[in-house]
């Protein structure tokens with residue numbers, strides 16, 4: 001039912017204030033989560049779900065992202081001359097095909113809703129995906145990626161689709177939260193949504209996990225959206241308005257979500273992605289167990 005989703009927006013303009021000083025001179029999206037920048041995992045998830053074109057909503061001091069997804073001619077030539085084929089292979093997913101990425105700047109930090117709106121001309125009049133690069137998703141074994149599962153629900157029901165995950169009640173006020181309506185064979189209808197509800201008022205334990213499929217009418221709403229939580233133009237407020245005209249379905253992600261916008265979330269992601277990496281898993285487990293034992297012994301002494 002839903003048209004094919006070809007384009008995805010990745011908002012990458014944020015300052016990364018929750019992970020300073022690491023992000024003072026390096027974009028937070030470029031910090032390594034185990035052996036590759038955080039953003040690589042998110043681009044991989046988008047491409048695995050069939051995305052053909054990525055629109056990066058970027059800002060000043062973020063040019064490392066553009067360079068990262070380009071061809072690194074001198075580096076690659078030097079690796080070729082030295083026959084370093086394994087390293088050349090590692091670089092493959094970092095190259096986006098010619099014309100398959102666009103970069104547009106969000107000039108002021110006016111919120112997620114404003115960042116999405118900045119991509120309106122490049123998206124045009126078609127539904128699109130939105131992936132927040134702070135959130136790295138690791139599916140359970142055998143389960144599809146978060147966006148891939150959402151694509152199926154969009155194909156079945158059309159409209160808008162939001163990825164959700166369970167959150168402990170004490171953290172619900174940090175996220176957008178949905179209220180659950182009728183259950184469907186795949187996913188459920190979203191009955192309501194609220195951005196960063198006051199403690200104790202969340203309508204469910206399901207938070208908006210940073211993956212969206214949205215209809216282009218959201219851009220008209222964001223154009224006139226007033227500021228909400230934190231004085232920012234909130235995407236959730238815009239989606240809430242769009243709910244008056246269009247359906248929203250929720251899909252609970254089968255896997256773990258790591259919030260790399262936060263120091264401990266970032267630490268967890270680094271450990272989890274090393275443990276999930278086929279070639280390194282056993283060594284990573286042994287190294288982490290040893291470090292934990294050493295830290296415990298030091299704390300006890």
Ligand code: G1P
Nearest residue numbers: 112132175176207208209210236
């Ligand atoms: C944004 C969204 C929020 C969502 C969260 C996921 O919040 O506004 O609805 O739950 O991302 O990370 P932010 O993290 O920008 O405060």
